[in-house]
Amino acid sequence: MKNYLSGIIVLLFYTTAGSMTADNRFSPDKTLWYKAPAVQWEETLPVGNGRLGMTPYGNPFKEHVVLNEISMWSGSKACYDNPDAAKSLPEIQRLLAEGRNREAQELMYTTFVPTMTTDGGTYGSYQMLADLNIDLSYGSDKVSDYTRWLDLTEAAAYTSYSISGTEYVQECYVPRGEDVMIYHIKASRPGSINLTASLSRPERAVVSSAGDNRLLMTGTLDSGAKGIDGMKYALAAAITASGKGASTHSTDSTLAVANADEVYIVMGAATTYLYGALYNTAALNAVNKATAGTKALAALKEEGIKRHRMLFDRAGIELEEGHAAALPTDRRIEAFQTQSEPSLAALYYNYGRYLLICSTMPGGMPPNLQGLWANGVSTPWNGDYHTNINVQMNHWPVEPGNLSELHGPLIDLVKRAVPNGAHTAKVFYGPEARGWVMHMMTNPWEYTDPGQHPSWGATNTGGAWLCAHLWEHYLYTADRQYLSEIYPVMKGAAEFFKSTMIKEPKRGRLVTAPSSSPENTFTVGDDPTPISVCMGPAMDSQIIRELYGNVAEAATILGVDSLFADSLRRDMALLPPDSIGHDGRLMEWLEEYDETDPHHRHVSHLYALHPGNGISASLTPELAEACRKTLERRGDGGTGWSRAWKVCFWARLGDGDRAYKLFKALLTPAYIYNSTDYQGHGAGTFPNLFCSHPPFQMDGNWGGTAGISEMLLQSQDGFINMLPALPDEWQSGSLHGFKVRGGATADIQWKNGKVTSATITGGPVSSQKIKVPAYVRHISVNGKDVKADEFIHLDLSLGEKAEILFD
Structure with a gap:
């Protein structure tokens, strides 16, 4: 309780110190941002590369970053024959x-x-990897100009603030295509960074020195079977610092830096599930390879962004901005219940695709109930x-997305x-x-x-x-x-x-x-x-x-x-x-x-x-x-993921406004900060847009993402149906890169609730059938007039485009 209350005090300080107005640096449909550090884990900002993940709290004094690895599972193969x-x-x-x-x-x-047979074993549970704890000292505890944010296009979480006239920027990122997690802090005034970092875990962990400025955490998870080891894991961490007067120091359990301009903490992790007996070596080698120099670390980030954007930029939606679009994300979620704010749905959709990209990768493991991110050794429903x-x-969002x-x-x-x-x-x-x-x-x-x-x-x-x-x-x-x-x-x-x-x-x-x-x-x-x-x-x-x-x-x-x-x-x-x-x-x-x-x-x-x-x-x-009558009887309540499924149901029934009502219910604040404490913890959405069952589980995020997709484009009935369940709130907007069955890609623009143009790019199946909206009187395809019947038919080779205008 003491830590919780101290977090409330921190939040009060930052809330009063920071403005709640817009920050023009941030795109309302591709950025989550806040004016205070996270107090509860469901306010942290997730980054990941499909295997490794981080969720930083953004605290300038006692930063806490939860680390994850997708194969951290207790238990073992077992025989349950009855x-x-x-x-x-x-x-x-x-x-x-x-x-x-x-x-x-x-x-x-x-x-x-x-x-259970005499062989033993247990079902097991998905677990967190470790906590990275960083104590920072400045000579003053007065913070100004505090902001933290998650950039969906970069897959990086940032925290910026000023203390005694010095500007600091912390960032956490996990470069896609690499095997390391990186914490980075930079100061505007030379020699201003002083910190001590450590690794910890609630159980089954031993931390030791792995050489100069290196730590190694190792452990064996519970197999549930007598005499049989469970999954083994290793987490390696290294620290590098730059600056004229910078110095580093390490012990068997800490990494420390004094008087630095810039600091990197680089971590690699591996398990026997994915790496076999070489798990320990794999974690250390990843860190050694990445810490060849600070320029190499900067390059890792840029290369990771390129790989991330190759996936993220493929598809997305844009919707009109309401007044609440200017608010920090937590306040924006609260305002959404009473204000028109279409662009929050665009952010939610883009965030859903982001979470998928960050939590799985080809050749890896699928996202579980937690996606990739967990903050305990006993996750709800075993994760x-x-x-x-x-x-x-x-x-659900994978193929259409x-x-x-x-x-x-x-x-x-x-x-x-x-x-x-x-x-x-x-x-x-x-x-x-x-x-x-x-x-x-x-x-x-x-x-x-x-x-x-x-x-x-x-x-x-x-x-x-x-x-x-x-x-x-x-x-x-x-x-x-x-x-x-x-x-x-x-x-x-x-x-x-x-x-x-x-x-x-x-x-x-x-x-x-x-x-x-x-x-x-x-x-x-x-x-x-x-x-x-x-x-x-x-x-x-x-x-x-x-x-x-x-x-x-x-x-x-x-x-x-x-x-x-x-x-x-x-x-x-x-x-x-x-x-x-x-x-x-x-x-x-x-x-x-x-x-x-x-x-x-x-x-x-x-x-x-x-x-x-x-x-x-x-x-x-x-x-x-x-x-429809079944859904009316069931009602619009339910757990977070249940509301998300109902969004999809109503979209398939062609009722956009009812689907949107369920979407708003999905975004009911799971808890609200109320000057002295948090109120709630029910079904809905947490401040970081994680879905609350309650507690947190990620399926509601991806169900909601799929629901938005179903409202805008469907192809399950043998034809492309554009804007089949468009709510009145989304009068104008656009989407790009949506896939339909047969592999074609659709880009669509609409205004005043009516589709105005579309581009269909051919996929592996050449024949495409498109439903013509009832209000359309004139159609042209690649500049040629086409009769506005109930359907138009296209025959497109792979990559061939059909530019369609509707009047």
């Missing part, structure tokens, strides 16, 4: 078929759960890959999980089970078993849902070689359901059993017991129908497995159709059970509306209307 699972499966299915869901669920509590919505939501290569780590994670998923299939579903299965969560140790509690862990379509991402990557790239590589994975997922689904007795439909509608519960008859376990929830049927269709189409494209593809098409007709209940809502379960919570955060049975495309406002209007 021999009772497959034995009990027929009885569980019989009870479900007889409508005795509670009894089936109770049986599952004791038999259909993972168990893992939840496969019943969350890790998928992390990747022109970041296709960042899908690679997720695709690789799925491939690696297949052998264990095949083992899980036979252990839990019997020796006749074919293919592979993944339930509702996974981790770097390729966990595929059910969750620990059947009420939420029974969902077995996690792997099938991930296969939708494998297919989507193909839809945007049209890469046949890639399709041939992932086809066996998709086929294996389909084989699992073909071999394990049963026919429910009332209608003879093929259903999953047992399963659940993720994390939601219902009651049966007069029994008030909340029930999760059921047969054939709507989401399962929607995902499996989509999987079967994708596998069948892939087989046709590749010219393989025609008989298997035909069998999948036949089975699709036997799956439960999307059904409308007596109240007009889309049914979540096979029966119209009473929901325990009508406003539950999961709306999984609308999967076919988004991210799937089985329900469409234009192609299946009755089902779309049932989805």
Whole structure:
């Protein structure tokens, strides 16, 4: 509590010392900025290169920078086989078929759960790497002209301030394409920098000297197994200083500088997960290579910016600025609830793409629930890959946001999980089970078993849902070689359901059993017991129908497995159709059970509306209307990521204003500074634009980013639909670099709520169909008049541009 209160005092000082007016250095759609240091971690500013990350607090006196490495996971590979699972499966299915869901669920509590064998091991958790703590001294404690900011185009976080007439600038950056994290401070007056730096970690860390002006932190994380080491890690740090009178000094635990003009602290980190036995050497070598000289360090930053911008500059949006655009970001978020400020949505979208670029890289690991950034050794929900919505939501912006290569780590994670998923299939579903299965969560140790509690862990379509991402990557790239590589994975997922689904007795439909509608519960008859376990929830049927269709189409494209593809098409007709209940809502379960919570955060049975495309406002209007009524019933509340998903739902329904209302709800301040303390900590958005579940998890950021994209451009119905859900608030604006299915790129401008021009650049699929807005009366393509029918058709070679004007 003492540190928290001292932080409040610091914040009070900087708030009163600094103006709340605009800073003209900052772009309102590409910069986050503040007039006080961070007091809580959810105010820090994230930087990263896809593997390494930093979040500095920006304190001029006691700077604190949290360091991250994407593979810092406790736990280990383990066997969770339960021999009772497959034995009990027929009885569980019989009870479900007889409508005795509670009894089936109770049986599952004791038999259909993972168990630990004598081999030991544990699921583990994503963890922070370390804390970099820097004590700075100046001879005065009076700070003026304080500002800290995050430049999205540079992927660098800055802090600037003046003390006794000397100007200081601190910066943190992690150059993309390099293996180091860098803290840099520079002063306007020679010899003004005096600091002492140290590394620490809450547990499992030893810090020692690694030579002159070098420290090395090493440790071994908990494996959960007796006598077996967990993941090992190393963090190396070096300090360099320049200036006529500068001097450096190091001990076994600190790095110190006196009377310097400029200082760099350079850090490298590695784990055995990514580097094997050479992890220690890799961390030290990265630091030694980077500290060849201060000029080399400056060059690293410039090269990192170039690599970052090769991704970041591909796409973005621009919207009109409201009055609140001039405010610091934390105040801007607060004002957004009562003021018109379209450009905050542009910042949010651009920030979402930025976070993706910084938290993953080709050949690395996919972003987890924390993205890349964590500030503890026990992250919420283990910081893992939840496969019943969350890790998928992390990747919704990847393809339309022109970041296709960042899908690679997720695709690789799925491939690696297949052998264990095949083992899980036979252990839990019997020796006749074919293919592979993944339930509702996974981790770097390729966990595929059910969750620990059947009420939420029974969902077995996690792997099938991930296969939708494998297919989507193909839809945007049209890469046949890639399709041939992932086809066996998709086929294996389909084989699992073909071999394990049963026919429910009332209608003879093929259903999953047992399963659940993720994390939601219902009651049966007069029994008030909340029930999760059921047969054939709507989401399962929607995902499996989509999987079967994708596998069948892939087989046709590749010219393989025609008989298997035909069998999948036949089975699709036997799956439960999307059904409308007596109240007009889309049914979540096979029966119209009473929901325990009508406003539950999961709306999984609308999967076919988004991210799937089985329900469409234009192609299946009755089902779309049932989805609308479902959303009305669910309400606009929920956790942060739930609100983000609802933005996407309403955008697919073509209701831009309702989608925008949900977006504003997503940006509800998770806490507000109120002169003496922080009020809140609910669902919404933290001052650094991190999403609050609560607590923080990154999926809401990427769900919100995807929602904005869906409001502006859609292509899931077989045609390009421009501004399909444009809210009234966004009267004028532009977007560039958005991708559509088939790989074409779209740039669009609009004014007064109407599209005025567009440029379509051809992708690997030459044929493009574009929906013409109803208000358009005249169209020209590359200067030639085109009849304004419902659609226009383009045939573009790769890279060929079509300039379209609408009147």
